[in-house]
Amino acid sequence: MGKVIQSKDTKFSEGDIVLSRICPVSEFGVMPSNLLQKITPAIGIALPDYLSCLGMPGITAWVGIEKIGNAKAGSNVYISAAAGGVGIIAGQLAKVKGCRVVGSVGSDDKVKLLKEECGYDDAFNYRVETDYDAALTKYFPNGIDVYFDNVGGKMLEAVLNHVNHGARIALCGMISEYNKVWTEREGVRNLLNMVGKEVMMKGFMVGSYYNHFEEFIKEMEVYLKEGKIKSKHKIYNGIESFLESLASLFSSSNVGKVILQVTP
């Protein structure tokens, strides 16, 4: 996100606030105007919200829950990496839709946060409840209708033992599998369950859904204004904090979106 100082494109004027998916890490820069999106901050919505709920993490959550997951009132929704920048919004969005939502996270503090501040119906720490199959039996007595998958591997396999007929699985990322050669990755052995249960699984990259951005932002702004969804983010100040902010993504110590504010 940045502020326009000067532009040769008449669509932009000095002072406009713009977003871009490929902003460099810099205090000043020259950008092609076709890669910029002008935003008009609505009253009652803070600028950082446009980088979390109303930005990339927000639309990613929205695509997984609405466009792929087709979550409806009463759906049993499971979200892994549920306190991450995307997961934390996905769960709140599913709650707005009237779903029952349970998330898994890597610390007890995050469990508490999801339940007390984000409206999750329940949450568990996968480092404590390491038998995923038993955990899902406990947290989903009525099975899973929608799974927002951020981790893949063993967790995805466990989910496939608990899916309801016609379940939808949105594959957003597979953090458990990134740093492995593919032949060393966890094999998912129960895809056969997808046949009898008629399960749909779809991988997605949010970039393919930016044609829905207007539709998304119109909907999400309402939820934010009504206080139904809250942004969570941590702001690092000054461009000199860049490396620290980047490293924090891998220590899993942050909750929500990590933002680097280069100028006040």
Add this chain to the structure above:
Amino acid sequence: MGKVIQSKDTKFSEGDIVLSRICPVSEFGVMPSNLLQKITPAIGIALPDYLSCLGMPGITAWVGIEKIGNAKAGSNVYISAAAGGVGIIAGQLAKVKGCRVVGSVGSDDKVKLLKEECGYDDAFNYRVETDYDAALTKYFPNGIDVYFDNVGGKMLEAVLNHVNHGARIALCGMISEYNKVWTEREGVRNLLNMVGKEVMMKGFMVGSYYNHFEEFIKEMEVYLKEGKIKSKHKIYNGIESFLESLASLFSSSNVGKVILQVTP
């Protein structure tokens, strides 16, 4: 399939030809009329066709290729167990749509049949070309857009290394996995490929699609009449052949649909 001798339901008259998904193996029987579907054989279409192309195998193939696979002119379509009752129709249907179609089968005779009689662009024997990854590199230089999966396991894993962006995988069955406890099944290790390539995978049971039966049969009858799709089946005569016909399904010696004709 049977012929009505007598019915208390006014929708049926003596001599009507009816289909049912749950016909018992018998020469005569009493059936609830709501489980029967009356068919009016079109000119130029033989009765056994209503059990193959125009019956359950036909609509199964149609659902996988059209409803889930969304195969279009130019799509690269791969079909495993391609000489089976369903696969053999799926491939011909994809050809009608203008796709490039390759199938895998378990014998050289079947390879020949697919290429010479069923219009497949190519076919290979998976018992000979046992390195599936190498085989798919060879037969799909432009990648796979639609995979009609009848086998699962290692073949599904190999396919996921050759999918194009936005590929669709219709999970119809997983013959390689049926006779195993799930924890002993082949794990598919590269589901992560589904994320970057935005692949959609959907399991299905044909019973859920019978509301499309009219639409399907209207389309398929035209193809049959125009000779664009040919039924393949083997008829066993007499109810005493039942066990023999059943056993033939598991020896993989048959091509196309196995039919037991209880009365001439």
